[in-house]
Amino acid sequence: MTGFVARRLLLSIPTLFIMLTAIFVLVRLVPGDAASVILGDQASAAALAALREKLGLDQPIQVQYLAFIGKILTGDLGQSLSSGRNVIHEVLLVLPSTIELTVAAIVIGLAFGLPLGVAAALARNGWVDYVARIVSLVGLSFPAFVSGILMLIVFAIQLGWFPVLGNTSGSGDLAERLRALALPALNLGIIMTAYVMRVTRAAMLGVLTEDYIRTARAKGVSPGQLVATHALRNSLIPIITVVGLYFGTLIGNSVLTEIIFNRPGLGKLIIGALNARDYTLLQGLMIIFAICVIIVNTLTDLAYGLVDPRVKYT
Amino acid sequence: MSAVSDTTVAARPGGLWLAFSQNRLAWIGLVLLALIIGVALCAPWLAPRDPLEQDIVARLQPPSAEFWLGTDSFGRDVLSRLIYGARVSLFVGFLAILIAMLVGTAIGVAAGYIGGIFDQIVMGVLDVLLAFPTLLLGLMIAAMLGASLENLIVAIAVTEIAPFARVARAPTITLRQRDFVEASRSYGCGPFRIMTRHILPNMLSDVVVMSSLWLASAIRTEASLSFIGLGVPPPAATWGGMIREGFENILDAWWLAVFPSLAILATVFALNLLGDALRDAADPRSR
Numbered sequence: 001m002t003g004f005v006a007r008r009l010l011l012s013i014p015t016l017f018i019m020l021t022a023i024f025v026l027v028r029l030v031p032g033d034a035a036s037v038i039l040g041d042q043a044s045a046a047a048l049a050a051l052r053e054k055l056g057l058d059q060p061i062q063v064q065y066l067a068f069i070g071k072i073l074t075g076d077l078g079q080s081l082s083s084g085r086n087v088i089h090e091v092l093l094v095l096p097s098t099i100e101l102t103v104a105a106i107v108i109g110l111a112f113g114l115p116l117g118v119a120a121a122l123a124r125n126g127w128v129d130y131v132a133r134i135v136s137l138v139g140l141s142f143p144a145f146v147s148g149i150l151m152l153i154v155f156a157i158q159l160g161w162f163p164v165l166g167n168t169s170g171s172g173d174l175a176e177r178l179r180a181l182a183l184p185a186l187n188l189g190i191i192m193t194a195y196v197m198r199v200t201r202a203a204m205l206g207v208l209t210e211d212y213i214r215t216a217r218a219k220g221v222s223p224g225q226l227v228a229t230h231a232l233r234n235s236l237i238p239i240i241t242v243v244g245l246y247f248g249t250l251i252g253n254s255v256l257t258e259i260i261f262n263r264p265g266l267g268k269l270i271i272g273a274l275n276a277r278d279y280t281l282l283q284g285l286m287i288i289f290a291i292c293v294i295i296v297n298t299l300t301d302l303a304y305g306l307v308d309p310r311v312k313y314t
Numbered sequence: 315m316s317a318v319s320d321t322t323v324a325a326r327p328g329g330l331w332l333a334f335s336q337n338r339l340a341w342i343g344l345v346l347l348a349l350i351i352g353v354a355l356c357a358p359w360l361a362p363r364d365p366l367e368q369d370i371v372a373r374l375q376p377p378s379a380e381f382w383l384g385t386d387s388f389g390r391d392v393l394s395r396l397i398y399g400a401r402v403s404l405f406v407g408f409l410a411i412l413i414a415m416l417v418g419t420a421i422g423v424a425a426g427y428i429g430g431i432f433d434q435i436v437m438g439v440l441d442v443l444l445a446f447p448t449l450l451l452g453l454m455i456a457a458m459l460g461a462s463l464e465n466l467i468v469a470i471a472v473t474e475i476a477p478f479a480r481v482a483r484a485p486t487i488t489l490r491q492r493d494f495v496e497a498s499r500s501y502g503c504g505p506f507r508i509m510t511r512h513i514l515p516n517m518l519s520d521v522v523v524m525s526s527l528w529l530a531s532a533i534r535t536e537a538s539l540s541f542i543g544l545g546v547p548p549p550a551a552t553w554g555g556m557i558r559e560g561f562e563n564i565l566d567a568w569w570l571a572v573f574p575s576l577a578i579l580a581t582v583f584a585l586n587l588l589g590d591a592l593r594d595a596a597d598p599r600s601r
Binding site: 014015018019022026027134137138140141142143144145146149150152153157158164245247248249251252253255256259260270271274275282286289290293294297 | 339438439441442443444445446447448449450453454455457458530534537538541542543544557560561564565568571572575578579582583586587590
């Protein structure tokens with residue numbers, strides 16, 4: 001198991017480099033250059049030159065690249081241009097709030113998506129299956145900000161069940177926090193439920209036609225046990241894959257959700273950076289997202305090993 | 315070897331159409347989409363007013379007999395803006411997917427056919443692209459290039475290249491070893507001719523089948539970027555932009571955000587229904 005983990009961790013290093021290189025190239029694809037994007041059209045030539053020097057843009061491209069990689073490896077993502085604070089510091093300040101939101105969404109998504117998916121697969125082509133499929137497709141069709149706005153209008157503004165402005169101060173009161181978390185988490189959770197349900201249904205349908213399921217049925221395994229130990233466990237690999245791949249979408253959706261519900265978090269940080277043309281903060285956030293994606297992908301692969309002992313890395 | 319059977323089933327247009335046309339949900343999606351495209355095409359005749367015409371006296375009017383879906387904070391007619399907004403969403407979505415399809419398919423076929431280290435590097439990069447949050451990638455590109463129609467299309471196209479390349483690569487790898495490709499190679503066909511004349515036509519249906527689902531994703535991304543403020547700049551009417559304006563007035567004018575939201579939902583839902591049905595028709599196992 002240790003060897004498996006070590007090999008998988010090694011594999012993620014080239015991926016990280018590809019991602020960092022992609023971000024480096026992307027940032028340099030800017031028409032004009034980053035300095036002119038930051039300062040806008042009316043900047044003087046002297047101001048541009050000064051900023052170029054500060055950002056290291058006057059160096060040859062290969063020097064810029066090495067400096068870029070070197071700084072990241074030493075954990076230095078630079079200073080935010082608008083606040084002057086360290087990018088890492090800015091991120092750590094709001095990260096707990098985003099993690100709270102995404103974890104709540106994952107819990108909701110799995111808690112409802114898995115049983116609904118199993119139910120739909122068992123009732124294949126019945127009316128339960130039909131309704132479940134349509135409802136989940138509607139759920140998947142929602143851009144996160146659209147469902148968020150509709151929920152905000154109905155539950156917070158019209159019915160007044162939840163605060164309109166989210167957790168503004170992060171005050172310690174647990175009940176207050178949960179009330180502020182409820183709508184945003186539900187917004188992300190419902191979309192994820194639709195997704196998990198679809199994947200679970202498809203994976204279960206694939207497994208349920210296998211010979212060993214028929215054998216288990218023939219030897220009198222109860223339906224509950226058949227699903228729990230024989231069918232669901234073998235469906236878990238595709239489910240884990242897709243849930244792992246969904247992480248990117250979840251991050252994107254959480255950005256939109258944070259804007260709608262006015263929650264502090266990475267999403268609001270991104271939008272702030274965007275509006276302030278804070279290019280170092282944007283670049284830093286991209287790098288952090290890239291690292292998050294790699295960590296989740298690695299964990300996803302490691303989870304295969306836990307679920308299915310046959311998975312080995314060679 | 316399922317890729318081979320997928321290809322052969324999907325390669326028979328009659329079989330694909332038969333399976334597709336028996337799907338009730340597919341028809342709902344098709345009719346809904348045709349309706350939306352029709353509205354977009356006939357916008358000048360359908361819209362009761364000029365979508366850009368401001369009327370400060372009639373600002374923030376709730377839905378009424380005169381303004382069916384109300385007016386916005388500049389007194390512009392929401393219904394007319396909704397109808398014109400369909401043009402932007404569909405145009406951006408279709409064009410972005412077309413570009414992504416061309417580039418992605420070319421990359422996928424080349425990677426699958428050439429193979430070896432080239433394939434490994436290309437797929438490594440694509441896997442990374444695929445894992446990266448679509449919205450953030452689009453956001454980053456649009457933010458770097460600046461908000462305009464062309465840049466928006468480019469940003470969305472880039473986010474959809476990787477899925478096309480993946481779908482194009484898989485059948486290419488199996489087709490490459492088929493006898494007819496071997497035969498044309500022995501006749502002296504060059505790699506370019508084999509890829510474009512022999513491999514491409516045999517896997518194109520796989521790509522086309524998926525494009526409906528990714529068009530849905532592209533339209534969703536367009537709406538999200540417009541909502542963030544990186545879409546087609548105002549005063550042009552776009553659904554995402556309308557929701558952005560509606561969000562600013564959400565406490566006193568719910569209709570501003572709700573109607574464009576429903577329009578986006580209907581469009582994406584129609585494309586998802588259609589895409590699901592196409593995929594099921596091409597792949598009999600998932601039926």
